[in-house]
């Protein structure tokens with residue numbers, strides 16, 4: 001397959017970026033989007049040109065590092081991460097625009113690579129438990145209602161990719177924070193820090209300059225982990241309760 005690529009090129013964080021037009025010829029339809037970029041980069045290197053910088057790790061939708069915007073959609077078309085997009089889903093000879101996430105809290109480092117450590121700092125603020133959970137026998141005697149366990153695990157599927165903030169006109173991280181708070185507040189192991197967790201994580205989110213939810217639902221539409229926007233309602237409820245709990 002052949003494609004006409006418009007790729008954001010930016011030498012470093014303080015440089016002015018612009019789109020570079022690159023022709024991508026003879027790309028197998030079964031290639032993933034990142035494999036297509038690998039092919040393009042190999043050709044750029046052979047032509048003594050600078051390859052396009054982009055992030056990746058697992059390449060199977062679980063690590064959340066392949067943050068990029070494809071044709072205006074954070075993580076690209078479909079419901080997976082950018083690494084799970086396949087070239088056969090684009091029309092032959094079409095133009096594909098590839099940009100980094102545009103979020104002030106995620107500064108661009110180079111080309112398509114952004115620094116998403118704002119999300120790491122939010123997790124450091126409270127997205128953990130300190131309870132000693134023991135081994136497998138302890139887990140087996142800590143009974144949790146199946147519906148609650150399923151709900152907690154659905155929220156735990158968040159891979160921290162940042163697409164929610166990139167899609168939101170307010171750059172809100174509330175889907176991400178809501179997923180973490182929902183996951184831990186539902187489980188017995190998450191109870192000791194329950195009130196402190198939501199206060200600290202919301203404060204960290206605010207201090208990173210990430211905005212608030214105004215019900216656009218763009219985050220839910222692009223989330224590769226299918227996190228439901230209902231976690232934002234849970235986040236709001238937990239935050240409210242944390243104000244009256246000791």
Ligand code: SF4
Nearest residue numbers: 158159161162164223
């Ligand atoms: S909520 Fe979804 S879009 Fe946001 S960080 Fe988690 S996986 Fe990514």
Ligand code: FES
Nearest residue numbers: 059063064066083
């Ligand atoms: S490279 Fe890990 S989610 Fe895409």
